[in-house]
Amino acid sequence: MKQMIIRSLLDAYYHEGRYVSGALLSEQLGVTRAAISKAIQQLVVNGYPIESQKHHGYRLTKLPSQLSEPLISRSLQAEGALRFAQSVHWQPSVDSTNLVARRGADAGEPPFSLYLADEQTSGRGRRGRIWHSAAGGGVWFSLLLKPDVQPDQLASITLFAGLSMAAALRSLTALDVQLKWPNDLVVLPAGRKLGGILTETVLEENRVSAVVIGIGINITTEEFPDELNAIATSLAIESVRTGSKVPTRLDVLLACLSEFEQRWTDWLAGTVAEKSSSSQSQDLPAWIQDYRAICATLGRDVQIISASGQTLFAKAIDLSAGGDLIVRLADGTQQTISAGEVSVRGLLGYV
Numbered sequence: 001m002k003q004m005i006i007r008s009l010l011d012a013y014y015h016e017g018r019y020v021s022g023a024l025l026s027e028q029l030g031v032t033r034a035a036i037s038k039a040i041q042q043l044v045v046n047g048y049p050i051e052s053q054k055h056h057g058y059r060l061t062k063l064p065s066q067l068s069e070p071l072i073s074r075s076l077q078a079e080g081a082l083r084f085a086q087s088v089h090w091q092p093s094v095d096s097t098n099l100v101a102r103r104g105a106d107a108g109e110p111p112f113s114l115y116l117a118d119e120q121t122s123g124r125g126r127r128g129r130i131w132h133s134a135a136g137g138g139v140w141f142s143l144l145l146k147p148d149v150q151p152d153q154l155a156s157i158t159l160f161a162g163l164s165m166a167a168a169l170r171s172l173t174a175l176d177v178q179l180k181w182p183n184d185l186v187v188l189p190a191g192r193k194l195g196g197i198l199t200e201t202v203l204e205e206n207r208v209s210a211v212v213i214g215i216g217i218n219i220t221t222e223e224f225p226d227e228l229n230a231i232a233t234s235l236a237i238e239s240v241r242t243g244s245k246v247p248t249r250l251d252v253l254l255a256c257l258s259e260f261e262q263r264w265t266d267w268l269a270g271t272v273a274e275k276s277s278s279s280q281s282q283d284l285p286a287w288i289q290d291y292r293a294i295c296a297t298l299g300r301d302v303q304i305i306s307a308s309g310q311t312l313f314a315k316a317i318d319l320s321a322g323g324d325l326i327v328r329l330a331d332g333t334q335q336t337i338s339a340g341e342v343s344v345r346g347l348l349g350y351v
């Protein structure tokens with residue numbers, strides 16, 4: 001019943017903050033007005049900003065800070081991110097939203113399903129690392145997509161997701177959020193890591209049946225485990241440095257998902273076009289050009305470490321149409337490096 005009350009209050013909130021009468025709620029939900037009043041009191045105790053006004057009813061005075069399925073889906077709808085608004089799965093605590101999304105894929109959930117949690121007990125990073133995902137410390141979410149593409153066209157999807165997240169964070173804050181190729185969100189000038197992306201592909205008989213894109217962005221976390229303290233950051237830490245306001249988790253989520261949704265058809269079109277074009281820079285899809293403009297790796301001396309531990313020193317010079325990194329070695333020759341095959345480290349600091 002509480003979820004339905006929240007849904008009605010949110011509908012009214014997005015209709016110029018109108019009140020919902022107790023009589024209407026009791027009729028809609030088939031319960032007494034006393035039951036409605038009791039449920040509202042409990043919601044207020046739980047921190048929901050609800051105002052009661054005699055003869056008018058109830059209204060939200062602002063959006064609640066607690067994330068919930070009705071809040072996320074109604075707000076996505078208001079934001080115009082209509083595809084993601086359809087199938088929102090929010091839980092207070094899960095092992096990993098990527099794992100929940102993969103289970104969703106196995107259960108036949110539709111594309112654009114969104115899986116989120118306040119806390120992850122086994123948050124996963126790239127290369128088998130742990131992703132620290134304390135309750136309320138940031139946004140931890142996974143997107144289930146089913147693009148009609150070949151496995152070799154998927155290398156760029158993580159870069160594209162990273163670009164959408166970086167663009168969202170740049171529009172929400174005054175921070176110089178950039179991308180450490182391929183998929184780390186970093187904040188310059190210090191170049192500390194603000195977020196990361198873990199993409200997993202579900203293949204069936206060599207066909208892409210689903211893609212899960214897991215995204216973690218640190219928002220309120222102020223302290224990281226010792227081994228991460230020198231390289232990790234959050235919007236709260238950066239806001240102390242810049243004296244700016246920290247956006248809410250809902251603001252971050254909405255901005256990220258609407259950027260992603262708005263750019264999605266461009267990515268699909270660019271990925272398909274890339275198959276039939278050369279990788280000359282004038283042919284680069286628009287999204288790669290956007291990525292290039294905020295790629296902190298380009299122009300830097302980097303160390304490239306292969307899965308087998310082999311190390312190469314080079315200068316990162318450009319990106320290919322498919323999102324591979326083009327580097328120049330000390331002998332002047334160029335090499336193209338695919339995301340997923342290597343790890344890239346800056347020679348001065350994390351970027």
Ligand code: BTN
Pocket residue numbers: 095096097098099120122123124125126127129131133139140141142183184195196197198214215216217
């Ligand atoms: C990385 O930079 O190593 C990738 C981090 C990805 C973290 C996100 S949080 C939501 C989703 N669920 C997970 O278990 N991991 C991703």
